[in-house]
Structures are given as structure tokens and as C-alpha cells.
Amino acid sequence: MTEKILFNVVQVLVVMLVSPLVKGVLNRLKEAVQSKRGPSIFQPYRDIWKLFHKDEVISDSATWIFRLAPYVVFITPVFVALLIPVLTGYPLFFAFMGDMLGGGFILALGGFFATLAAVDAANPYGAMGASRTRMVGFLAEPVFMIVFFTVSFVAGSTIPYIVHKHWVNPPDNFFEPSHVLLMLAFLMLIIAETGRLPVDNPSGHFELAMIDESKGLEYSGRGAALMKWGGSMKFLVLVCIYLNVVVTPWGLAQGESLGELLLAIPLVFLKVFVFVVVLVVIESSLAKLRLFRITEFLGGAFITSVAAMITRLLEG
Amino acid sequence: MTDLQANTELLTKLNGLAAGLFLLTAFGMIAMRQVLACLKLFVWQSILLAASATILGFQHSSVHLFVVAVITVGTKSILIPWLLVRLVSQEAYARREISQVLNIPTSLLLGMALVILAYFASSPLLGASQDPFVRMNLPVGTAGVLLGAYAVVVRREAVPQVIGLLAMENGSFLAGICIAPDLPIIAELAAAFDVLIIALVMGLLTRRIRERTGMTVVGKLASLKED
Numbered sequence: 001m002t003e004k005i006l007f008n009v010v011q012v013l014v015v016m017l018v019s020p021l022v023k024g025v026l027n028r029l030k031e032a033v034q035s036k037r038g039p040s041i042f043q044p045y046r047d048i049w050k051l052f053h054k055d056e057v058i059s060d061s062a063t064w065i066f067r068l069a070p071y072v073v074f075i076t077p078v079f080v081a082l083l084i085p086v087l088t089g090y091p092l093f094f095a096f097m098g099d100m101l102g103g104g105f106i107l108a109l110g111g112f113f114a115t116l117a118a119v120d121a122a123n124p125y126g127a128m129g130a131s132r133t134r135m136v137g138f139l140a141e142p143v144f145m146i147v148f149f150t151v152s153f154v155a156g157s158t159i160p161y162i163v164h165k166h167w168v169n170p171p172d173n174f175f176e177p178s179h180v181l182l183m184l185a186f187l188m189l190i191i192a193e194t195g196r197l198p199v200d201n202p203s204g205h206f207e208l209a210m211i212d213e214s215k216g217l218e219y220s221g222r223g224a225a226l227m228k229w230g231g232s233m234k235f236l237v238l239v240c241i242y243l244n245v246v247v248t249p250w251g252l253a254q255g256e257s258l259g260e261l262l263l264a265i266p267l268v269f270l271k272v273f274v275f276v277v278v279l280v281v282i283e284s285s286l287a288k289l290r291l292f293r294i295t296e297f298l299g300g301a302f303i304t305s306v307a308a309m310i311t312r313l314l315e316g
Numbered sequence: 317m318t319d320l321q322a323n324t325e326l327l328t329k330l331n332g333l334a335a336g337l338f339l340l341t342a343f344g345m346i347a348m349r350q351v352l353a354c355l356k357l358f359v360w361q362s363i364l365l366a367a368s369a370t371i372l373g374f375q376h377s378s379v380h381l382f383v384v385a386v387i388t389v390g391t392k393s394i395l396i397p398w399l400l401v402r403l404v405s406q407e408a409y410a411r412r413e414i415s416q417v418l419n420i421p422t423s424l425l426l427g428m429a430l431v432i433l434a435y436f437a438s439s440p441l442l443g444a445s446q447d448p449f450v451r452m453n454l455p456v457g458t459a460g461v462l463l464g465a466y467a468v469v470v471r472r473e474a475v476p477q478v479i480g481l482l483a484m485e486n487g488s489f490l491a492g493i494c495i496a497p498d499l500p501i502i503a504e505l506a507a508a509f510d511v512l513i514i515a516l517v518m519g520l521l522t523r524r525i526r527e528r529t530g531m532t533v534v535g536k537l538a539s540l541k542e543d
Binding site for chain 1: 322325326328329330332333335336337339340343344347420421424427428431432435448451452455456
């Protein structure tokens with residue numbers, strides 16, 4: 001019992017400490033593809049450190065929502081990290097507190113507060129970005145729903161620890177058509193939700209074209225640090241859900257000893273690294289979509305998830 | 317015996333995967349804006365059809381199906397794309413936007429309705445067979461036919477219409493190979509040759525249209541006749 005609580009805490013700590021590194025590796029690789037040297041992979045840590053030591057400036061017209069939002073954005077991925085398998089293949093202390101749908105709702109709460117805060121600061125770019133984020137969000141929502149329905153339909157549960165066992169037990173299940181199509185649909189969702197390239201350009205500096213970035217423009221000092229850190233944690237949490245629940249539970253700790261848990265950290269990081277490489281390939285080979293083409297991108301994701309559902313029905 | 321059973325299970329899943337991706341490419345052909353992307357998707361669809369035929373060939377230990385796979389790859393993913401690219405001028409492929417009667421999200425939703433229709437249309441037949449391959453290929457093939465027909469109706473360009481027609485043929489093939497795995501080779505050859513000739517004739521027709529009117533947007537031809 002105490003062990004499981006301890007493991008849960010370790011899991012949260014790993015998500016908190018590793019997430020800036022994942023962002024750093026991603027940025028470095030992207031620059032390397034463009035034949036630039038790129039910033040050090042530890043640059044996100046330095047950014048966060050620097051921002052924590054700076055003064056915070058808050059607009060006079062901002063209300064309590066603006067002050068609260070960075071904490072909500074920071075804390076919601078931590079909560080989700082308690083629910084999902086990050087390092088262990090067996091359920092931990094909080095595993096049955098919520099299923100994948102619950103995790104999705106908690107992440108959506110963070111997104112909701114970030115949107116409110118963007119409107120609250122009365123910066124015109126913030127409101128624009130907020131409305132665009134909502135547009136992407138409400139197009140992504142039905143895809144999320146169909147993905148969860150299909151998962152629960154195929155695996156008979158929405159608890160992530162039960163779902164991920166299904167894909168490799170027996171190993172043939174990995175090639176199940178609904179599994180492969182789900183992986184595709186969820187990948188498109190992660191790209192849309194975390195503001196990656198065909199949908200949004202994370203390294204763009206042009207405010208009029210921003211979707212995700214413009215929500216944090218008004219923050220400075222500690223608020224900005226928390227928003228940045230929370231953003232990278234959300235990314236890592238979504239990637240963990242994708243890799244450990246939707247794809248396979250390979251590399252997770254199976255035994256209940258501390259050694260296995262520590263061994264799982266590099267293995268999971270290796271998986272995340274492979275995913276990051278795939279993401280870099282996608283981001284470097286596609287151009288940003290026009291705003292109203294995002295409907296088509298997410299329409300494609302929707303069709304993919306529905307095709308997963310239909311092939312499952314046909315298998316009978 | 318258990319070994320054989322496990323083998324069948326894996327083959328069923330792989331066949332299902334090929335069929336699922338086949339369905340996805342059929343959707344892609346009504347969602348793509350570029351002509352060249354449509355053509356590439358058609359090539360992929362044909363390769364998936366060949367994959368499904370190969371898997372069924374293993375299952376039924378039938379040489380005919382391997383031949384079908386080889387013919388499909390040969391004609392549909394090499395010869396026909398080559399013919400279409402050669403016959404129609406590059407200008408038709410360079411343009412980035414294909415005009416459509418309905419916008420793409422609506423098309424995708426209608427396509428989904430067509431897939432559900434295909435499922436219900438083929439479900440009375442599915443009751444007769446317990447073969448998992450038939451259960452997968454017959455509805456997906458029917459859906460492929462309907463989606464191809466939809467592409468023909470909705471697109472205003474000549475080349476995507478030809479591709480839609482060929483996609484219909486792909487769909488009927490996918491349904492056909494699971495119902496009649498032992499079709500004589502002569503029939504397969506005749507079908508493949510027919511498709512090739514269809515592509516050739518329609519490619520030539522498109523070329524003529526372009527020579528006469530300077531474009532391949534067949535949706536506008538009705539208004540041209542009036543003046």
C-alpha cells in the first residue's frame with residue numbers, strides 16, 4: 001500500500017522533471033532537421049528557472065481568473081499523471097479514481113482556464129487565440145468521444161490499466177484493424193490538442209497566426225513559468241497516454257520492486273524519444289493548414305476513428 | 317490444429333487491417349483536394365487490395381488469388397497511373413484545388429452515411445456465411461463501390477472522376493475475391509484488361525476535352541454548350 005503511494009509520487013515527479021527535457025529534445029531535433037544547431041536540450045529548464053526569478057506584471061483590468069489560471073494549468077496534468085500508467089503496467093493507488101474520460105475532462109479543465117485567462121487580460125490577440133482554441137477543441141471533442149467509445153467497445157473498459165493489456169494479449173491483437181486505426185486517429189488528436197504543425201505552428205512568432213501560443217502572451221514571471229511548465233507536462237501526459245495506453249504497454253515496470261520502476265524510466269523515455277522523432281518527421285514535412293482547413297484535418301481524424309469502430313463491428 | 321487456428325486468427329486480423337485501411341483510402345479519395353494526391357491514394361488502395369488478395373490466397377491456399385494480387389499491382393498501381401499521367405497534361409495535376417459540388421466535411425459525413433448503408437445492405441448476406449473474411453471484405457467492398465460512385469458524382473474534374481470509377485472497380489474486386497476465391501484466371505485477366513482499356517479510353521477523352529476547351533473541369537461543360 002505505502003509502496004503503491006510512493007510509486008504514484010515517483011510517477012508524478014518523473015512527469016514534472018522530465019517534461020521540459022522532452023520539449024528540449026523536440027526543439028533541438030527540429031532545428032537539426034533544418035540544418036541549424038538549435039538550443040541546448042536543457043534550454044526549457046533554463047527558461048523556467050529564469051522566469052521564476054523575474055518580476056510578475058499583471059494588467060490592472062485582470063481579475064482573479066488571470067491569477068489563478070497558471071496554477072490550474074500547472075496542476076491539472078499532475079492530477080492526470082496520478083491516473084494513467086506512466087511507469088508501471090499495474091494499477092497504482094489512484095488508478096481507479098478515474099478512467100481515460102476522466103483524465104480527458106481534467107485536461108480540458110486546464111485548457112478551459114487558460115482560455116478564460118486569455119480573454120480576461122483584454123489583449124485582442126488573447127481573445128482571438130482563445131476563440132480559435134475553442135474551435136479546434138470542439139472539433140476534436142467528437143473524435144475523443146468516438147476514440148473512447150471504440151476503446152471501451154474493444155477492450156471492454158475505459159480504465160487505462162485494463163485497456164493497454166488488451167492490445168498485446170494475445171500479441172495478434174496488436175494488428176487488430178481497430179487498434180491501428182485508433183493509433184492513427186489519436187495521433188492526429190495529439191497533434192491538434194498540443195498545437196503541433198499541420199494545425200498550429202508552435203515556434204511561430206506572428207501573433208495573428210497563433211492559436212495555442214497567444215493565450216500565454218500576457219503572462220510574465222512566475223505565471224509564464226507555470227504556464228510553460230504546465231504546457232510541457234500536458235504534452236508529456238498526452239504522449240504517455242498515447243504510447244502506454246493506446247499503442248502498447250511495452251517497457252513498463254511489471255514487478256513491484258523499486259529497481260524495476262527505476263529501469264522503466266529510461267525505457268519509457270526511449271519510447272517517448274521514438275515518438276518525438278516521428279513527430280519531428282511529421283512537423284518537418286507538412287505545412288501549416290489554413291485556419292478553416294483544420295475542420296478537414298479533424299474531419300479526417302473523425303473518419304479514421306469511425307472506421308475503427310466500423311471494422312470492429314464487422315469483425316463481429 | 318491449434319497452430320492452424322492461431323494462424324487463421326492472425327490472417328483474419330491482417331485482412332481486417334488491409335480492409336480498414338482500404339476504407340480509409342476510399343474516404344481519402346473524396347477528401348483530397350489535389351489530383352495527384354487522389355492518384356497516389358488510388359495506388360495505395362490497389363496495393364491494399366492486392367494485400368487482401370494475398371492474405372485470402374494463403375487462407376484458401378489458392379493460386380488464383382496470388383495471380384489476382386500480381387495482376388492488381390501490375391495494372392492498377394503501375395500501368396494505370398502511368399497512363400493517366402502520360403495522357404492528361406501536367407497542368408491538371410499541378411493545380412492544387414479540385415472544385416467539388418459539396419464541401420469536404422459534408423462529403424465526409426455523407427460518406428459515413430454511405431458506409432453505414434453498405435453495412436446494412438450487406439448484412440442479410442452476411443448471415444449466410446460464418447467466414448470472418450467474408451464478414452470483413454463484403455461490407456467494406458460495398459462501401460468502396462458506394463464511395464467511388466460518390467466521388468464520381470461530386471467531383472467536377474475529369475481525372476478524379478476517372479479515379480472514382482476505378483475505385484468503384486477496386487471495391488467490387490475486394491468484395492468479389494472473398495465470395496468467389498476460385499474464379500478462373502481468364503476472368504481475372506479479362507477484368508484487368510477491361511479496366512486498363514477503360515482508363516485508356518477515358519484518359520484519351522479527357523485529353524480531347526482539354527484540347528477542345530482548354531480545361532478538364534467537366535462540371536462546366538453544360539454551360540459551354542449554350543453559347
